[in-house]
Amino acid sequence: MFKLKEVYDLLPLSWFQVKQRLENLDKDIISISEYATICAKENIFEETDQTQLIDLLHNLGIVLNFREHPILQSTNILNPHWVTEGIYALLSDDALKVKTKGILTYADLSRILDSNKYPSHRYHCLTGLMGEFELCFPVSHCPAPTFLIPGILPKEQPQNTELQGETLEFQYHYRILPDSILSRFIVLMHEKIHNCTHWRTGVMLEYREGAEVYNIARIKSDPEDKKIFIAVSGRESTRRSFLSMIRDTFTKIHNSFANLEISQWVPVPGYPDADPLDYDELLGLEDMGENTVRVGKLKLKLDLRQLLDGYESIELRRRNQMGGEEMEKSYGREYQDIVDIAKLAVSRPITNKAKAKVTQNTPQNNNFPGAQIGSVAIANEVKDSAQQTASGGIQINNANTAELLQLISSMRQTADQFPEDIRDEIIIDIEDVETEIKKPENQWDKTRLKKSLKGIVATTAAIGVGISGAVDFAHKAIDLGEKVGIQIQLPSGR
DSSP, rough: HHHHHHHHHHHHHHHHHHHHHHHTOOOOOEEEEHHHHHHHHOOOOOOHHHHHHHHHHHHHTTTTOOTTTTTGGGGGEEOOOHHHHHHHHHHHHHHHHHSSTTHHHHHHHHHHHHHSSSSGGGGHHHHHHHHHTSEEEEEESSOOEEEGGGGGGGSSSOOOOOOOSSSEEEEEEEESHHHHHOHHHHHTTGGEEEEEEEEEEEEEEEEEEEEEEEEEEEEEEETTTTTTEEEEOOOHHHHHHHHHHHHHHHHHTTTTSSSSEEEEEOOTTTTSSSEEEHHHHHHHHHHHTOOEEEEEGEEEEEEHHHHHTTTTTTHHHHHHHHHHHHHHTHHHHHHHHHHHHHHHHHSOOOOOHHHHHHTTEEEEOOOSSOOOOOSOOOOTOOOOOOOEOEEEEEEEOOOOOHHHHHHHHHHHHTTTTSSSHHHHHHHHHHHHHHHHTOGGGGOOOHHHHHHHHHHHHHHHHHHHHGGTTHHHHHHHHHHHHHHHHHOOOOOOOO
């Protein structure tokens, strides 16, 4: 949030007022021409300025706009609540879970949704957004539009999921395993699903060339142990490349989460029941020039190069290591894109000279207590009383224990409305935070507080757009962190 303040302070007042107008509209969807009219009322006439502003508001989640998307470009400008409430109604419908087993049709949309708020001519918009958010995929060979929602598939694993012969195996271990990871993976890989075999926590995939199936893979998550297991069978010459394709898809999904704690593991060759080996540890040993890896419990010495070559070529490993630092900076680049938009905005003259004279230190009544206007303080909506001191530390103003406990109570009430599997994990972290807050401030365990708050935000990021109230809940967790002097990053937008 401290980073985002830099963005907000760069913005001209007119941009902030357009944002307010959009938030106060009684419409869920407006056209581009209506948006241009709103901009014109605030003296923003240039099309480039209007485009930069809508991009910024989209990146911040204030509105949704997909004008570059081949399917969603006709949706114009959307109220995010219209999207989240509609999708949540679909994902929580019992008939879709039990009777149709995740299959969604337009008839279901008509049955579930309020026809006044979600008219039939907007159905394609809602299903298109669900596809964009990797919540569903279209089912081919159906006479009417039909979609599969992996997140509400039956939990039971089908019978025909055994693999024949040798397998190439890989594992992901998580501190928190978001349910959405596997369901999003199924959406992204749906064109390779083998014999329509999928369930809520797993899927069978195939790699084929022409009519011949070369490889079959089983991808399965274990929510209890917080692990995902990958096994690839079939032709040895293409097993590694198929696994690489699968891992690339998981990497894309993992990178969309903020602060997702994850590790990679591989089995000990010839010892499937032994503890797996830390894949990143193996890569680190190779980078240090080691040639072997020792497994003391099994009295084994393994050829490190040969072991790693079974998963990736040496060229690819070196390329990935070179790109690792760049990947860690990805959030920074996305944030910098938003900063660049803001800087571009203030690099142009502000048409409304009277409003331009208002300085950042002049208090104005802007519907936010104590809001400061000049460059614009949108940050006052998500920022409360925590502030940076001149010494670089954090000073807590007006964040007394009663206020903090009230915020925690509000978060608990919101969490109680989440699905059980999500709620339980979040409540544990909320209780840890509450335990610390009830202590005298000088006895707070900041490490524990930060870990719990990061866990809350990471889990909420995993919920994504599909759960009503998730975005507001994440903001409360970040706000709480600022009040106690702990900076928690917002999840980066996809």
